[in-house]
Amino acid sequence: MHHMRNITNTLHNEHMATISLLNRMEEQVMAHRPGNPPNAADDEVAKLLRDIASNVESEISGHFSFEEEHLFTRLAEMGDENIGILLTEEHHVMLPIGQRLVALSKEARQNGFTVENWEEFRRLVGEFIERMIAHIQKEEMGLLPVLDDVIDDEEDGQLSTAYAMSR
Amino acid sequence: MSIGPTFLGGAQSRLLPPSVPFRFFIAGIAFHILMWAFLFYAADLAPDFAGGPGPALAALHLLTLGVFGTVAIGAALQMLPVATRRPMPAAWPLRLAFWLYVPGVLVLVHGMANYSPAWMAAGGVLAGGGLFVLAWLLAGNLRQASDLPLVSAYGWLAVSSLFILVLLGLGLVFDFSAALLPDHRAVALAHLTIAVFGFMGMLAIGFSHVLVPMFTLAAAPTGTIGRIGLGAWAAAILICTAGALAAAPWLFALGLCLALAGTGIYLWTMNAIWTKRMRKRMGLSFLLVRISWAVLPLGLVLALAATFDLLGPRGPAIAGFVLLWGWLLTFLMGILQRIMPFLASMHAAKIKGKPPLLSELTAERPLQIHAYGHLAALVLAVAGIAFGIPLLIQAGAAAGFFAALAFAAFALVLVRRLFSNNEVAASSNA
Numbered sequence: 001m002h003h004m005r006n007i008t009n010t011l012h013n014e015h016m017a018t019i020s021l022l023n024r025m026e027e028q029v030m031a032h033r034p035g036n037p038p039n040a041a042d043d044e045v046a047k048l049l050r051d052i053a054s055n056v057e058s059e060i061s062g063h064f065s066f067e068e069e070h071l072f073t074r075l076a077e078m079g080d081e082n083i084g085i086l087l088t089e090e091h092h093v094m095l096p097i098g099q100r101l102v103a104l105s106k107e108a109r110q111n112g113f114t115v116e117n118w119e120e121f122r123r124l125v126g127e128f129i130e131r132m133i134a135h136i137q138k139e140e141m142g143l144l145p146v147l148d149d150v151i152d153d154e155e156d157g158q159l160s161t162a163y164a165m166s167r
Numbered sequence: 168m169s170i171g172p173t174f175l176g177g178a179q180s181r182l183l184p185p186s187v188p189f190r191f192f193i194a195g196i197a198f199h200i201l202m203w204a205f206l207f208y209a210a211d212l213a214p215d216f217a218g219g220p221g222p223a224l225a226a227l228h229l230l231t232l233g234v235f236g237t238v239a240i241g242a243a244l245q246m247l248p249v250a251t252r253r254p255m256p257a258a259w260p261l262r263l264a265f266w267l268y269v270p271g272v273l274v275l276v277h278g279m280a281n282y283s284p285a286w287m288a289a290g291g292v293l294a295g296g297g298l299f300v301l302a303w304l305l306a307g308n309l310r311q312a313s314d315l316p317l318v319s320a321y322g323w324l325a326v327s328s329l330f331i332l333v334l335l336g337l338g339l340v341f342d343f344s345a346a347l348l349p350d351h352r353a354v355a356l357a358h359l360t361i362a363v364f365g366f367m368g369m370l371a372i373g374f375s376h377v378l379v380p381m382f383t384l385a386a387a388p389t390g391t392i393g394r395i396g397l398g399a400w401a402a403a404i405l406i407c408t409a410g411a412l413a414a415a416p417w418l419f420a421l422g423l424c425l426a427l428a429g430t431g432i433y434l435w436t437m438n439a440i441w442t443k444r445m446r447k448r449m450g451l452s453f454l455l456v457r458i459s460w461a462v463l464p465l466g467l468v469l470a471l472a473a474t475f476d477l478l479g480p481r482g483p484a485i486a487g488f489v490l491l492w493g494w495l496l497t498f499l500m501g502i503l504q505r506i507m508p509f510l511a512s513m514h515a516a517k518i519k520g521k522p523p524l525l526s527e528l529t530a531e532r533p534l535q536i537h538a539y540g541h542l543a544a545l546v547l548a549v550a551g552i553a554f555g556i557p558l559l560i561q562a563g564a565a566a567g568f569f570a571a572l573a574f575a576a577f578a579l580v581l582v583r584r585l586f587s588n589n590e591v592a593a594s595s596n597a
Contacts, residue, residue: 019384019445026448093521130524133446137384140445 004148007159012144014063015136021055022129024048029125037118040108049105056098058167064091066163071147078150083143090135097128183245185514187261189582191241192507194269196578198233199500200571205229205280206548207564210557213548216484218355220287220343225280230491232272232294235367238499240268240301242506243370246377247322253311260300268297275340284344291340295333302329317393321373324401328365332358356411356419359487364426365404367495372400372433374502379437382453382505383444388436396432399425416474423471430464451538455501458542459494466490484552493545500541500574504534507578511585516592528584533577540570 032038072084209222216223275290335358342348380387403425410419466489473482548563
């Protein structure tokens with residue numbers, strides 16, 4: 001999928017990276033049923049836990065904040081505030097789930113998974129994947145094409161710089 | 168083509184009350200059960216069926232009018248206003264059309280099954296009246312859509328076909344009692360052609376260009392290739408219909424070749440979407456959709472062979488079954504199990520700020536039973552038709568019947584969970 005602006009391509013690439021992480025999370029959850037937690041020291045699992053922590057803490061929360069501060073406000077100025085309201089509501093639902101997953105990932109990296117926290121991890125991963133996929137679906141099919149239409153070259157440069165500075 | 172902010176922001180304000188699309192879906196699901204039961208009953212007649220009243224014609228119309236008509240219209244009434252960003256003017260004409268259409272189909276099918284021209288005429292007028300109202304409303308919505316040229320063009324082909332197929336259908340029904348038509352069989356073949364390729368086919372292919380990218384997270388198709396595919400299909404419908412009316416097999420075959428060209432472009436487009444999709448795990452629903460894509464060219468090749476009598480006397484029944492049951496029904500059931508939860512989630516109230524998950528509204532097990540039962544039904548029934556073994560057709564119809572019951576269970580669970588969610592939301596938000 002190719003977008004017309006640098007900022008929309010950047011957001012799209014982050015969606016791709018997030019979906020790749022979600023696919024890896026899903027694989028682990030499918031491979032280890034409740035009551036059968038994976039070994040958190042296993043290379044693949046340890047890398048996944050590290051990536052969850054770094055991705056949710058910086059990438060996803062930074063991506064959400066940038067959208068809310070720079071993009072939804074821009075669309076609201078144009079009179080289309082519904083998009084921003086809907087997507088911001090979804091951010092507010094997903095972020096606490098992501099933050100709890102980060103805490104569980106850090107705990108598992110230090111002490112391994114217990115049956116109890118693996119159960120909670122599995123449940124939250126399922127919910128996080130489902131909500132995140134639906135959210136990315138809306139942004140890819142709705143938000144990014146709108147931004148491609150309304151942002152000009154100059155504004156694209158400003159937004160790309162602002163995004164780079166915020167990371 | 169961009170569907171832009173279609174599913175964002177104002178989309179919910181363009182949604183009809185859930186009772187409107189869901190009543191069409193529930194009716195379609197009930198007709199689905201009834202259709203397999205009728206096919207079981209008509210198994211003796213199915214292998215050599217070549218038109219004319221009786222239980223086989225009734226089973227065919229339970230599928231086309233009963234299942235395809237209700238589900239396609241329910242989906243179009245809801246998805247079209249969201250996709251075109253133009254709301255329907257009001258819900259009451261849709262309810263009126265439903266109460267004309269569904270009883271009309273039941274009366275018509277009763278007349279067909281019992282060789283009764285009077286019942287067929289009464290049912291035809293009722294169902295045709297309902298379809299005219301619906302086609303008029305859909306046409307009104309399409310007239311206002313300017314930013315979805317490809318999907319709108321497919322929509323126009325479907326709606327124009329709907330008007331013509333209703334007129335031809337009414338002509339056929341009244342011909343049983345008044346002998347109005349010079350060649351009943353030719354008009355019947357034209358009616359079938361317009362129904363399969365023109366109305367249902369164009370809706371299925373048109374909506375694929377919106378729904379498949381949406382569900383798979385892929386770019387929607389753009390450019391000239393889509394317009395060439397559309398042109399091939401439009402010419403195919405026109406030439407096949409002319410070939411049917413003129414009783415000219417070569418003309419009909421030329422139309423089928425154009426349909427094959429349109430199919431090639433359609434499948435090429437769908438394959439491009441599929442291979443570039445961001446979401447990898449697409450589940451059973453897309454297994455059904457992909458099987459239906461594989462069956463479409465097979466059905467057209469069989470129809471081509473049947474046109475020149477290369478498949479023997481059962482050729483038309485084999486080709487018809489593969490196209491109607493194998494392609495359209497399989498596609499429709501695959502998409503319906505995606506659309507229903509999607510629409511339900513858009514009507515679901517939030518509990519403590521959180522909307523329910525699609526998985527919380529959906530029961531997976533009935534869908535698994537449906538998918539395997541449906542595929543078994545197709546294989547058994549087509550083998551029964553091809554080899555002239557009614558017992559195999561009955562085995563297929565029985566598998567399809569239980570698959571249809573499983574699908575009904577999925578739908579009932581979905582509706583019950585939606586109501587239950589909204590009741591909890593109302594009490595917790597009060």
